[in-house]
Amino acid sequence: MLGAPGAGKGTQGSRLASRAGIAHISTGDLFRDAVKIESPAGQRAEAYLKTGQLVPDQVVLQLVEEYLADLEGSDICLDGFPRTYQQAVALDKVLSRFGLSIAVVLHLYVEDNIALERLVDRGRADDTIQTARYRMDVYHATTEPLIKYYNEIGLLSQIDGSGDPDDVESRVWDVVKMALN
Ligand code: AMP
Secondary structure (H helix, E strand, O other), X not given: OEEOOOOOHHHHHHHHHHHHOOEEEEHXXXXXXXXXXXXXXXXXXXXXXXXXXXXXHHHHHHHHHHHHHHHOOOOEEEEOOOOOHHHHHHHHHHHHHOOOXXXXXXXXXXXXXXXXXXXXXXXXXXXXXXXXXXXHHHHHHHHOHHHHHHHHOOOEEEEEOOOOHHHHHHHHHHHHHHHHO
16 A cells, blocks of 8 residues: 555555455554564664654565564555565565565555645654655655556556545445455
């Protein structure tokens, strides 16, 4: 699931996962938990989360791989990962190792001003207006190019992420249902 900060990836990712009966991996959640328990990954990631920068690829990949190994090849909804081209390339390799492949890439899109409003209303530690704007810039510069990449290989579906979360959930489900059939 791709989308700007505030596009609704977390909400829709967890709704989709429970509806489809699959696991939901949010790398943001994994890092926030790791920071809380002060694990080695958490200690490496903390400053990046605070300032809204991307955690270095190697740290992210290690965490994701550990998680995928635990899931032993069951279906998953990835939310907030991959976020860089290197992560996307690494993901393909890791998935094939577990006998998995990408069924669909959902791009949840909303206008920047709506996304920023949602972030500031949510009020997470990294949701101050400055950090939120910075994360939006990082998204446009580094993660948005993945939309083109996945479109070119025929995996992308565009989902309007604005409006009522129940309506967004239906749009997501319509696309995923088709992709899984
Ligand atoms: P999120 O909850 O998806 O908004 O992520 C919160 C923060 O976690 C981001 O601002 C990054 O610092 C870090 N993060 C989450 N996922 C990734 C990723 N795939 N690559 C690099 N950093 C990430």
